[in-house]
Amino acid sequence: MLKTEVREHLTKEIIPFWKGMRDDENGGFYGYLDYDLNLDKKAVKGCILNSRILWFFSNAYMLLGDRDLLEYADHGFAFLKEHCLDKEYGGVYWSVQYDGKPEDDTKHTYNQAFAIYALSSYYDASRNKEALELAYTLYDLIESRCTDEYGYLEAFNRVFQPEDNDKLSENGVMAEKTMNTLLHVFEAYTELYRVTKDEKVADRIRYMLDLIADKVYNPELGRQEVFFDRTWNTLIDLYSYGHDIETAWLVDRGLEVLEDQAYTDKISPITREITENIYNRAYIDHSLVNEAENGVVDTTRVWWVQAEAVVGFLNGYQKNPQEEKYLAAAEDIWDFIKTYMVDKRKGSEWYWQLDKDRNPAEKAIVEMWKCPYHNGRMCFEVMRRIEDAS
Numbered sequence: 072m073l074k075t076e077v078r079e080h081l082t083k084e085i086i087p088f089w090k091g092m093r094d095d096e097n098g099g100f101y102g103y104l105d106y107d108l109n110l111d112k113k114a115v116k117g118c119i120l121n122s123r124i125l126w127f128f129s130n131a132y133m134l135l136g137d138r139d140l141l142e143y144a145d146h147g148f149a150f151l152k153e154h155c156l157d158k159e160y161g162g163v164y165w166s167v168q169y170d171g172k173p174e175d176d177t178k179h180t181y182n183q184a185f186a187i188y189a190l191s192s193y194y195d196a197s198r199n200k201e202a203l204e205l206a207y208t209l210y211d212l213i214e215s216r217c218t219d220e221y222g223y224l225e226a227f228n229r230v231f232q233p234e235d236n237d238k239l240s241e242n243g244v245m246a247e248k249t250m251n252t253l254l255h256v257f258e259a260y261t262e263l264y265r266v267t268k269d270e271k272v273a274d275r276i277r278y279m280l281d282l283i284a285d286k287v288y289n290p291e292l293g294r295q296e297v298f299f300d301r302t303w304n305t306l307i308d309l310y311s312y313g314h315d316i317e318t319a320w321l322v323d324r325g326l327e328v329l330e331d332q333a334y335t336d337k338i339s340p341i342t343r344e345i346t347e348n349i350y351n352r353a354y355i356d357h358s359l360v361n362e363a364e365n366g367v368v369d370t371t372r373v374w375w376v377q378a379e380a381v382v383g384f385l386n387g388y389q390k391n392p393q394e395e396k397y398l399a400a401a402e403d404i405w406d407f408i409k410t411y412m413v414d415k416r417k418g419s420e421w422y423w424q425l426d427k428d429r430n431p432a433e434k435a436i437v438e439m440w441k442c443p444y445h446n447g448r449m450c451f452e453v454m455r456r457i458e459d460a461s
Contacts, residue, residue, distance in 0.1 A: 073402050074457040076409065081450035084413070086131060088420045089124060089443050090143060097170045099150030100124050104437035108418050113169045117439030118155040119185050122163070125151055126189040127443040129196040130451055141196060148193050148202060151186065156205070160230050161212050165238070166439065176229040180217045181239055181252045183209050184259040191262040206263055210272070213256065221302050222282055225252050242364060244306045246298035250287050251311075253279060254318055261325040276325060280334050283322065288341050293348045310363040312353035313376030316383035319345040320452075323386055339390075346387035346397070354380070354400055356427075357407040370427040375445035377412055380404050382452045389456060405453075421446055 092100045094112070099121045103114030125147035132140035154171030155163050157178075163186045165175040190206035193199065216231045217224050225248065226236040240246045257279045264272040286303040287295050295315055296305040319342040326335045353359050359380040361369040381401045388397035411429045414422050414436065423434035423441060435441055 073405055074453055077405065077450045077453040080409070080413070081131075081447065081454070082135070085420065085443055085447055085450065086140070088418075089127065089447075091418075092124075092437060093143065093146060094169075098154065099147065099171070102166075102169065102438065103435060105435050106433040108416065108436065115166045115174050115439075116169060116171075117166045118151070118163050119165075119182055120437075120439050120442050121147060121151055121155060122182075122185040122189040123442045123444035126185075126192050127447045129189070129192040131447070132196050133192075134451055134454060144193055144196060147189075148197075148199070151189070152201075152205065155186070157229065161208070162216075162231070163209065177234070177238065178227040178229060178231055179236075179238055179252075180213060180223055180225045180227075181255055183213050183217070184252070184256045187213075187259040188255070188262050191259070191266050195266045203267070210260070210263060214275070219301065222248055222286070223253060223256055224301075225249065240298060242298070242307055242309055244298045246306055247301040248299040248303065250295050250297050250299075250318075251314060253282060253287065254314065254321060257283070257325060258321050261321075261328050265328045273329060273331075276329055277331065277334060280322070280325070280338055283318070284338055284341060288345075293344055295345070308365045310352075312349055312359055312362055313373065313379055315345050316349045316353075316359070316376075317379040318342075319349070320379075320383045320386035323390065343387070343390065346383060346390075349380075350384070350387075350397065350400060354384075354404075357403050359404065361424075371432075372407075372412070372425040372427075372429070374412055374421045374423055374441075377404055377408050378445040378449040381408070381449050385453065385456055 094101050099116050101110060101112055101114065102116040102120060103111040125144055128140050128144035128147060132144060154167050157164055157176070162178040163182050164173050165177040165179060165182060168174045187206045187209050190202045194202040194206065224233060225239055226234050228234050236246055239249050239252055257276065260272050260276050264276060289296050294310050295318060297309045297311050298306040300306060322338060323342050326338060358372050359376050361371040361373050361376060363369065381404050384397040384401040388394055388401065411425055412421050414420060419436055422431040424432045
């Protein structure tokens with residue numbers, strides 16, 4: 072049932088919704104749909120949003136084979152190429168105005184990574200060599216402008232001078248390095264390596280695996296730390312349940328693509344432990360709670376956390392088939408999603424978040440961070456991982 076229901080949700084709900092967000096007048100995809108389903112056609116367009124939508128339609132095409140989906144990816148690529156990329160100083164802007172003019176010209180490593188992720192998938196879908204060339208341009212930029220001797224720096228102004236990392240820092244701290252950005256550079260390079268098998272990219276994947284194992288993962292607490300100073304000293308007692316379960320399967324995916332047995336042997340015990348700890352600590356009342364700061368649990372149910380939990384537990388079951396509880400958890404959380412998280416109103420998609428009583432917060436249905444990356448990818452992963460519908 073899981074694969075059948077997820078495929079139907081993808082093809083009948085998620086894909087049609089995001090097709091409806093296409094801006095044929097100014098390019099790309101509209102940037103904002105409020106909780107009451109009012110579309111703002113002149114809202115700022117986040118470049119992360121548009122990169123993720125390009126990634127989404129590229130992968131939807133590769134999975135489903137509908138040429139119409141590739142045309143939507145083509146549309147997204149044209150906007151990213153023409154408007155999100157800074158032709159003077161290089162890199163991807165944080166956001167642009169509705170008509171494609173720069174709005175926030177901050178250059179963030181996280182944003183560069185998602186463009187690489189999208190361009191690599193789009194290249195695989197379209198065989199458009201220009202997309203791969205752009206992905207490599209951004210790869211070279213990250214490696215030359217966004218690193219120090221300890222890892223990846225994050226926030227820069229338009230000309231790549233460092234500035235405060237306010238966009239990826241939360242919970243009252245200002246972090247120079249974050250687990251989140253490192254994870255998504257890793258994810259982007261995994262996709263670039265998958266489509267190129269370029270050994271220089273593989274070397275950087277190995278470098279990041281070492282950082283995850285040796286700097287980010289806390290073996291005493293069995294979790295990843297979240298916010299760091301420049302030399303990887305943790306800044307806050309924060310346990311991000313969604314990021315941990317997402318990391319578990321994304322790192323396992325990276326190990327599969329890398330095919331380096333030494334790293335598989337080093338890292339796989341960590342991803343297994345992360346999965347088990349999230350199951351025991353955060354899987355509560357048919358869903359995943361959000362996070363814990365200083366031991367205080369935030370019981371909010373956030374849309375992307377539930378989506379990543381389905382994939383993470385399904386991955387945990389595939390890696391350890393004797394752990395049938397993980398498969399049961401993935402199915403249980405999907406039931407929670409379809410019952411409570413999916414917004415049944417016509418013309419909507421998923422709620423942003425629910426409180427512990429399962430009431431939705433009146434937050435935007437579409438904005439810079441609210442996109443088809445997490446829930447669309449959940450659908451792709453379930454369909455790819457489950458050979459036959461049960």
